[in-house]
Amino acid sequence: MQLYEYIKTEIENSNIRKGEKLPSKRALASHLKISIITVETAYAQLMAEGYIISKPGSGYYADTFDDFQQSEFLQEKEENIPEESEILYDFRTNRIDTSDFPFSTWAKISREVLSERSEELLNACHAQGIPKLRLMIAQYLRDFRGLQVSPEQIVVGAGTEYLTGLIIQLLGRDNAYGVENPGYSKVYEIFSANTSRVFPIPMDEKGASAQAIAGFGIDVIHVTPSHHFPLGTVMQVSRRQELLRWAYSKEDRYIIEDDYESEFRYTGRPIPPLQSIDKNGRVIYINTFTRTLAPSMRISYMVLPKELMHKFTSRLGFYSCTVPVFEQLTLARFMEKGHFDRHINRMKKIYRERRDILAEKISEAKFGDIVKISGLDAGMHMLLTVNNGMDQNELVLTAARCGARVYRLSEYYSFPVSDMPENTVVAGFSGLSGQQLIKGAEALYKAWAK
Amino acid sequence: MQLYEYIKTEIENSNIRKGEKLPSKRALASHLKISIITVETAYAQLMAEGYIISKPGSGYYADTFDDFQQSEFLQEKEENIPEESEILYDFRTNRIDTSDFPFSTWAKISREVLSERSEELLNACHAQGIPKLRLMIAQYLRDFRGLQVSPEQIVVGAGTEYLTGLIIQLLGRDNAYGVENPGYSKVYEIFSANTSRVFPIPMDEKGASAQAIAGFGIDVIHVTPSHHFPLGTVMQVSRRQELLRWAYSKEDRYIIEDDYESEFRYTGRPIPPLQSIDKNGRVIYINTFTRTLAPSMRISYMVLPKELMHKFTSRLGFYSCTVPVFEQLTLARFMEKGHFDRHINRMKKIYRERRDILAEKISEAKFGDIVKISGLDAGMHMLLTVNNGMDQNELVLTAARCGARVYRLSEYYSFPVSDMPENTVVAGFSGLSGQQLIKGAEALYKAWAK
Numbered sequence: 001m002q003l004y005e006y007i008k009t010e011i012e013n014s015n016i017r018k019g020e021k022l023p024s025k026r027a028l029a030s031h032l033k034i035s036i037i038t039v040e041t042a043y044a045q046l047m048a049e050g051y052i053i054s055k056p057g058s059g060y061y062a063d064t065f066d067d068f069q070q071s072e073f074l075q076e077k078e079e080n081i082p083e084e085s086e087i088l089y090d091f092r093t094n095r096i097d098t099s100d101f102p103f104s105t106w107a108k109i110s111r112e113v114l115s116e117r118s119e120e121l122l123n124a125c126h127a128q129g130i131p132k133l134r135l136m137i138a139q140y141l142r143d144f145r146g147l148q149v150s151p152e153q154i155v156v157g158a159g160t161e162y163l164t165g166l167i168i169q170l171l172g173r174d175n176a177y178g179v180e181n182p183g184y185s186k187v188y189e190i191f192s193a194n195t196s197r198v199f200p201i202p203m204d205e206k207g208a209s210a211q212a213i214a215g216f217g218i219d220v221i222h223v224t225p226s227h228h229f230p231l232g233t234v235m236q237v238s239r240r241q242e243l244l245r246w247a248y249s250k251e252d253r254y255i256i257e258d259d260y261e262s263e264f265r266y267t268g269r270p271i272p273p274l275q276s277i278d279k280n281g282r283v284i285y286i287n288t289f290t291r292t293l294a295p296s297m298r299i300s301y302m303v304l305p306k307e308l309m310h311k312f313t314s315r316l317g318f319y320s321c322t323v324p325v326f327e328q329l330t331l332a333r334f335m336e337k338g339h340f341d342r343h344i345n346r347m348k349k350i351y352r353e354r355r356d357i358l359a360e361k362i363s364e365a366k367f368g369d370i371v372k373i374s375g376l377d378a379g380m381h382m383l384l385t386v387n388n389g390m391d392q393n394e395l396v397l398t399a400a401r402c403g404a405r406v407y408r409l410s411e412y413y414s415f416p417v418s419d420m421p422e423n424t425v426v427a428g429f430s431g432l433s434g435q436q437l438i439k440g441a442e443a444l445y446k447a448w449a450k
Numbered sequence: 451m452q453l454y455e456y457i458k459t460e461i462e463n464s465n466i467r468k469g470e471k472l473p474s475k476r477a478l479a480s481h482l483k484i485s486i487i488t489v490e491t492a493y494a495q496l497m498a499e500g501y502i503i504s505k506p507g508s509g510y511y512a513d514t515f516d517d518f519q520q521s522e523f524l525q526e527k528e529e530n531i532p533e534e535s536e537i538l539y540d541f542r543t544n545r546i547d548t549s550d551f552p553f554s555t556w557a558k559i560s561r562e563v564l565s566e567r568s569e570e571l572l573n574a575c576h577a578q579g580i581p582k583l584r585l586m587i588a589q590y591l592r593d594f595r596g597l598q599v600s601p602e603q604i605v606v607g608a609g610t611e612y613l614t615g616l617i618i619q620l621l622g623r624d625n626a627y628g629v630e631n632p633g634y635s636k637v638y639e640i641f642s643a644n645t646s647r648v649f650p651i652p653m654d655e656k657g658a659s660a661q662a663i664a665g666f667g668i669d670v671i672h673v674t675p676s677h678h679f680p681l682g683t684v685m686q687v688s689r690r691q692e693l694l695r696w697a698y699s700k701e702d703r704y705i706i707e708d709d710y711e712s713e714f715r716y717t718g719r720p721i722p723p724l725q726s727i728d729k730n731g732r733v734i735y736i737n738t739f740t741r742t743l744a745p746s747m748r749i750s751y752m753v754l755p756k757e758l759m760h761k762f763t764s765r766l767g768f769y770s771c772t773v774p775v776f777e778q779l780t781l782a783r784f785m786e787k788g789h790f791d792r793h794i795n796r797m798k799k800i801y802r803e804r805r806d807i808l809a810e811k812i813s814e815a816k817f818g819d820i821v822k823i824s825g826l827d828a829g830m831h832m833l834l835t836v837n838n839g840m841d842q843n844e845l846v847l848t849a850a851r852c853g854a855r856v857y858r859l860s861e862y863y864s865f866p867v868s869d870m871p872e873n874t875v876v877a878g879f880s881g882l883s884g885q886q887l888i889k890g891a892e893a894l895y896k897a898w899a900k
Contacts, residue, residue, distance in 0.1 A: 098572035122548035124745035158772035295574035296775035325746035
């Protein structure tokens with residue numbers, strides 16, 4: 001952050017004048033003898049706050065926004081992290097390949113909805129979301145996840161982050177909450193921002209550690225049994241039952257089951273969700289369309305056990321639904337006409353293919369000797385444990401110099417542990433084409449196997 | 451709730467069988483010698499939970515949803531409160547007349563956006579909302595509210611309720627929060643659900659009482675200075691300055707200024723927002739498009755003082771934007787082409803007309819003798835203090851019997867006070883046509899002036 005502060009002050013003092021070109025990240029990193037990633041983080045924050053803008057193909061320029069300089073302002077990349085022009089193969093985990101999205105079908109249905117349903121389109125909808133969408137979701141869960149629920153138990157919301165916040169309000173902020181460690185960082189951040197007691201749940205080879213949960217005196221746990229992010233562990237039935245026994249052995253214990261990406265399973269039979277074997281209404285199921293449709297849409301849902309519905313409607317029923325009716329109607333029709341199922345099946349094939357291409361390339365002869373791959377059963381990324389003497393920082397840096405970006409596994413730990421992984425990185429494959437995966441793997445080889 | 455529990459149990463036991471017609475609300479109320487409103491509340495809750503459905507023109511029927519009975523389920527009214535077929539003139543305050551919305555223009559722009567911008571439409575946007583929309587909002591605030599802010603200070607979110615929750619996370623849950631009493635009930639509910647110390651701010655003839663705020667040891671207040679809901683008080687400059695002095699006299703004191711409905715002012719010059727005269731970055735401004743566009747869209751925004759931006763981005767910057775990109779792009783273009791300004795101006799004329807029609811009718815001869823009207827300066831409702839010997843319960847009940855619904859002022863008090871209003875009701879006029887307003891006023895006359 002020192003670099004960020006320095007540049008920000010220089011711009012505010014007009015020592016760096018508006019329109020002045022900043023050094024390229026590579027040049028600045030080299031000059032200051034710091035990592036490109038440090039410079040990149042500083043530039044990203046400056047861009048997000050409007051101090052600098054990026055002109056694609058040209059570089060970074062100091063800018064301010066007091067005069068509503070529309071054209072320059074609007075050229076700003078709308079993502080928080082500017083695309084690294086030196087990185088050609090970004091193995092990021094949250095990239096959905098939007099070129100695979102059936103956009104013209106979605107647009108056609110959107111237009112239909114616009115032309116037919118003007119009255120419903122303008123009025124407020126049911127607090128839990130329009131009945132038709134909840135019905136489609138319930139049918140999807142029944143057909144694809146073996147989960148039998150009523151539309152009344154479903155609550156649609158503008159993102160999993162929002163719904164998680166609602167769950168915290170429902171169950172109570174004073175609970176001791178446990179989040180998987182490692183895990184999806186945002187989960188930790190949401191609980192941390194909304195509660196006062198967040199604990200790490202260590203992972204073992206079977207998944208979230210039931211023993212540790214009991215040991216910490218935790219009340220509510222957030223777990224990803226279908227496919228752990230980022231380790232890829234699939235929680236087997238015996239561990240699931242352990243977790244349920246833990247929950248049942250005391251009043252007011254709950255399990256939040258985040259079933260994100262459960263659609264993309266490549267090996268073995270899908271295991272039905274924890275909620276489907278929960279007899280005492282202690283499992284809250286949550287899932288999203290953000291990973292299966294597109295990140296711009298922000299539609300997620302949770303399924304509350306029947307036992308919690310009354311508490312939900314009486315305590316939190318005053319909240320209006322956060323998803324626009326238009327999106328809900330379009331999605332409901334998209335699902336009704338079978339487009340969602342077809343899209344999932346198509347994406348599953350595409351992602352499996354990409355997984356195979358990357359895994360194969362990395363397993364080739366010399367590369368395969370030094371890289372151990374894990375987490376291949378499901379999801380959109382894999383773990384690479386590299387045995388070439390480099391630690392994860394060097395792995396990331398050398399890869400970046402060769403134009404490929406991978407991610408330190410340690411970044412997914414919100415709590416430090418004594419046995420932090422040292423040489424494992426995360427490589428997502430969902431956002432890259434087959435060609436890019438091959439070239440990206442070659443770049444990794446160049447970086448790590450020389 | 452006894453009635454609700456009884457009927458629910460009877461349905462669950464199959465003592466009331468699926469498809470069986472329930473008594474009409476009037477009949478049941480008469481039979482049990484309770485008010486129709488009690489029956490209505492019970493029926494509404496049963497409908498929201500799926501125990502009964504309403505067939506328009508036919509009545510209420512017991513139903514369950516285990517079999518996904520699509521056609522009956524989908525006929526269910528999507529609002530939480532079923533329309534009372536006996537109420538012809540509902541003077542509710544949150545009704546936007548959606549027939550006034552320029553739907554075909556909105557649809558046209560939606561289609562344009564769909565056809566041009568497929569890449570942006572699918573990717574995640576900036577956490578604070580797309581730059582173009584924030585720019586349009588900043589320009590609107592400058593031109594219509596005299597508020598000079600940068601788009602960087604604006605955060606777009608899926609509803610004021612959601613943004614209020616973010617503010618609480620930003621400022622800290624352990625603050626002592628003050629909400630206006632009386633006030634908009636949801637405000638109290640949001641603070642109550644998210645914090646542990648919520649205090650009432652009494653209202654006097656000048657607005658929120660600065661003296662009481664100081665007396666209670668409050669840290670953060672939520673106020674509606676443009677036009678208090680529901681009293682209609684417009685906070686004058688002197689009181690505004692008192693509030694700012696209160697905020698400045700201690701670290702970490704903040705004022706949340708909810709400027710909802712400030713667009714609809716009928717008399718006097720609009721007073722610039724509190725935030726525009728705040729020199730120390732203690733006022734958070736919040737507003738919404740839900741009241742000016744349509745309730746189904748759920749787009750709101752807040753303007754954080756520059757001093758809070760760093761804290762916001764570093765602590766809460768991980769949250770993704772909750773409004774779909776599609777809606778944001780459509781709204782930005784709608785505003786850019788001047789449609790929003792024109793719509794506001796048109797609605798202002800329409801609402802002023804309706805206000806005049808209702809106020810005139812109520813002020814006529816005999817009626818005017820017993821009804822005192824207040825809160826006429828702005829907004830979409832007025833207060834009627836009726837001096838005919840009835841208390842507010844009788845006023846509401848007798849009005850309902852004549853087909854008109856008004857609302858007890860006491861419903862807007864989240865905290866009881868020693869001098870609760872006894873005979874004042876709230877009558878919204880935004881959702882009724884001129885004709886309906888006249889007939890509705892006649893119904894009120896019949897109920898109250900016989």
